Amino acid sequence: MRIAMGQLASGTDTAANLRTIDAYAARAAADGAALAAFPEYATYEKKMIDSTFPTVAQPLDGEVGRELSRIARHHGIAVVAGLVESSPDPSRAYNTLAAFGPDGALLAAYRKIHLFDAQGFRESDYVAPAPTTDPVVFDVDGVRFGLMTCYDVRFPRQAEALSDAGAHVLLACSSWVPGELKTKQWRTLLAARAIENSLFVAGICQAPPVSVGNSLLAGPMGDVLAELGLEPGVLAADITPEELASVRAHFPTRSQRRYL
Structure with missing residues (x-):
């Protein structure tokens, strides 16, 4: 299967962000990708999360969700993107990844579990954590994808839970805050989650x-199979579930695990 990573430079103009997602999904589909994944906060983003996030939040079937569904359906490709979803608390939104199938149907919605209250940020001031910690997975063409968001990558048990739920690929849709050694940590953590669980891990980031x-x-x-640099863009790469079987045969850590 071929999947595409769409690296965005999202801002507060949701319509403009959606136009870029549409253009990148078209390029991904033309390149033979079955799925195109976009970053956390793909449809609305700022350098600092503030009180505007709850005000722009919408239900999954709102205008933003409907447009992502249309993009997936129009290009015949699965689309995963971060959006700001309304929650029961009007003062806080959900930081949500929504996955739409090539027919436009909603396949899964993952609300971020681990909020970024670190490095001087307080995401939880304006964003509500997921009401459940259950792993969220969905299937496209026989490949199972697991969803996680940004800061989640620092919590190995979450990746392990997604692996236990049958994921072949983890989509880590992110807006990784810059800082000392942060790029090195980003790359190291993605590789570690892949090695620990014998999985493919796609880290899709804001620029x-x-x-x-x-x-x-x-x-x-x-090993890094494909990567983008610092500029916005879209890049497709192939994943082979057969490779997972080979790696897991050589390193059967899943069956050897002894803790609960």
């Missing part, structure tokens, strides 16, 4: 200056 860029696809041995 500078809001984030660090460097979207990449790590293979189950931790």
